[in-house]
Amino acid sequence: MNNKTLLILKKELRELFRDKKSLAMMLIIPIFIPLIIIGMSALFQSQTEADVNTYNKIGFNYELTPAEIEILDTLEIDYTVASTEELENSFNNKELNSYITKENTNYIINYDEANIESSGAASMAQSYLESYKSVLEANYLTENNVDVNTFNNLLTYEQKSIEQQNFYSNYIVNYAFLFILMAITVSATYPATDATAGEKERGTLETLLTFPIKSKDIIVGKLLSVTLSSIITGLLSLILAIIAIIYIQNTFDIYNGANLLNTQIIISSIVIIIAFSIMISGLCIAIASMSKTFKEAQSALTPLTFIAFFPGMIAFMLNISNNWLLSIIPFINFSIIFTDITNGNLNILHLILMFASTIIIIVIVIYYIIKQYKSEKVLFTN
Numbered sequence: 347m348n349n350k351t352l353l354i355l356k357k358e359l360r361e362l363f364r365d366k367k368s369l370a371m372m373l374i375i376p377i378f379i380p381l382i383i384i385g386m387s388a389l390f391q392s393q394t395e396a397d398v399n400t401y402n403k404i405g406f407n408y409e410l411t412p413a414e415i416e417i418l419d420t421l422e423i424d425y426t427v428a429s430t431e432e433l434e435n436s437f438n439n440k441e442l443n444s445y446i447t448k449e450n451t452n453y454i455i456n457y458d459e460a461n462i463e464s465s466g467a468a469s470m471a472q473s474y475l476e477s478y479k480s481v482l483e484a485n486y487l488t489e490n491n492v493d494v495n496t497f498n499n500l501l502t503y504e505q506k507s508i509e510q511q512n513f514y515s516n517y518i519v520n521y522a523f524l525f526i527l528m529a530i531t532v533s534a535t536y537p538a539t540d541a542t543a544g545e546k547e548r549g550t551l552e553t554l555l556t557f558p559i560k561s562k563d564i565i566v567g568k569l570l571s572v573t574l575s576s577i578i579t580g581l582l583s584l585i586l587a588i589i590a591i592i593y594i595q596n597t598f599d600i601y602n603g604a605n606l607l608n609t610q611i612i613i614s615s616i617v618i619i620i621a622f623s624i625m626i627s628g629l630c631i632a633i634a635s636m637s638k639t640f641k642e643a644q645s646a647l648t649p650l651t652f653i654a655f656f657p658g659m660i661a662f663m664l665n666i667s668n669n670w671l672l673s674i675i676p677f678i679n680f681s682i683i684f685t686d687i688t689n690g691n692l693n694i695l696h697l698i699l700m701f702a703s704t705i706i707i708i709v710i711v712i713y714y715i716i717k718q719y720k721s722e723k724v725l726f727t728n
Contacts, residue, residue: 350559354567362537362575371536372575375529376583380590383522387594387601390514394600399424401466404474405433405445417477423470443467446475515595515604516688522591523615523684524658526583530619531626531654533579534572535647538630541568543643565715569628576623584615614687621704622680626654628711635718653677661685668696674703 362368405426410418418425426433426442433445437456444457444467453475457468487493588607595601630647637643658681666672668682673696683700686692 350563351567351570354559354564355570358537358541358568358571359574361540362571365537365540368537368540368575371533372579373582375532376526376579376586379522379525379529379583380586380593382525383518383587383590384594386518386521387514387598390518391598391600401443401463402470403441403443404467404471405436405442406448407433407445408448413481414474414478417474417481421470421474421477423474444471446471514600515606518594519591519606519611519688520662520681520685521659522587524655524662524681526580526587526615526619527622527658527680528651528655529583530576530580530623531630531651534576534623534627534630535634535644535650537575538568538572538627539634539637539640539643539647541572542631542634543637544640546637547639561716565631565712569624569631569712569715572627572631573624576627577620580619580623581616584612584619588612610692611688614684614692618680618684621701625676625704625707625711626650628708628715632711632715632718635715658682668693670695670699673697673699676703676707679703 362372399422402422403424403426405428407428407430410425410427415425426436426445428436430447433442433447433456436442437445443461443463444455447454447456455468455471455475457471458464591606595604595606629650633646633650634643637646654677657675657678660666661672661678661682662685666682668686672682673679679696679700683692683696686696
C-alpha cells in the first residue's frame with residue numbers, strides 16, 4: 347500500500363468514525379443478531395412444548411374396536427366418530443385437527459399440511475395406526491399358533507445418533523450466519539454511499555481530485571475503509587452470535603447434546619466474513635458511484651441487502667447440495683459452503699472456487715470503479 351492510498355484510507359476512516367450514522371450502522375445492527383437467535387430459539391422451544399390438547403382432536407368415519415379405543419386413550423387422542431361428511435365439516439370449521447377415513451383395510455389420514463396443529467394431529471394419527479397395526483399382527487399370529495416373541499426376534503434394531511447437529515441447532519447456526527451477512531451488507535451501504543455519492547453531493551470529491559492522487563489510489567483507499575468497517579461489523583456480529591449461541595445451548599432443552607459451535611466453524615466464519623466484506627464493499631461502492639445524490643445511492647443499494655440474504659436462505663431451506671458451479675455463484679456460495687462446514691462436509695475444492703470467484707469479482711469491480719472515476723459525466727453532479 348503506497349502513501350497516497352494510506353492517506354485516503356486515513357481520511358475515509360476519520361470521516362467514518364466521526365459520522366454517528368455510520369457508527370450506528372456498524373455497531374448497533376449486530377446487537378439485533380443475538381436477539382433474533384434467542385427469539386427464534388424460544389419459538390422453537392415453545393413449539394416442542396405445545397400442549398397436546400391443542401392438536402389431538404381426530405375424527406373417524408367408522409366404529410372403533412375396544413383395542414383401538416385403548417390405544418387412543420393411551421396416546422391421549424380426543425376422538426370423534428361420525429360420517430365422512432360430518433368430519434369434513436368439523437375439520438373445515440377447525441373443530442377437528444385431522445380425521446381418518448377407512449375403505450376396507452385402507453386408512454387415509456386427512457390433514458392440512460400448512461397448519462402446525464393439523465400436522466401434529468397427523469403424526470399422532472400415524473402413531474395410532476402403527477400401534478393398531480401391531481395389535482392386529484399380534485392377534486393374527488396368535489390365531490395361527492405362531493409364537494409372537496419368536497416372530498419379533500427375527501429382526502431387532504436400535505437407533506444410534508451419529509449426528510452432531512439436530513434440526514434446531516443446524517437451523518439456528520445457519521440462520522445466525524445469514525443474518526451476519528445481512529448485517530455486513532447493511533453496514534457497508536452507508537459508508538460506501540457517503541464516500542461516493544455523498545462526496546459528489548457535497549462537492550468535496552471535486553476538491554479531492556485536484557490533488558496529485560491517482561484514481562486507483564482514491565478507489566483502493568475508499569474500498570479499504572468500507573471493507574474495514576464491514577469486517578468490524580461482521581466480527582462484532584460473530585462475537586455476539588457466539589455469546590447468544592452459548593446462552594441458548596445452556597438455556598433451551600431443544601439443543602441438548604448438540605454441538606452448535608466448534609473451532610472449525612468459528613475460523614471458517616471469520617474467513618468467509620472477510621471475503622464477503624471485501625466483495626460487498628466493492629459492489630456497494632460500484633453501485634453508489636453511479637448515483638449523483640446520497641438518496642439516489644441509498645435507493646440503488648437497497649435491493650443488495652435482499653440479494654445478500656435470500657439466495658442463501660432459499661438454498662438452506664431447500665437443502666440444496668453444493669457443487670463446483672454453486673461454489674462460484676456470488677452470495678449463494680458463502681452460505682452454502684458454511685452449511686457444508688457446519689455439517690462436517692467441507693470440500694477444499696469448493697472453498698478454493700469460492701475464493702477464486704470472489705477475487706475475480708473484486709478485480710472486476712475495482713477496474714469498473716476506476717473507469718467510473720475517470721469519467722466526468724459520472725463524477726460530477728452538474
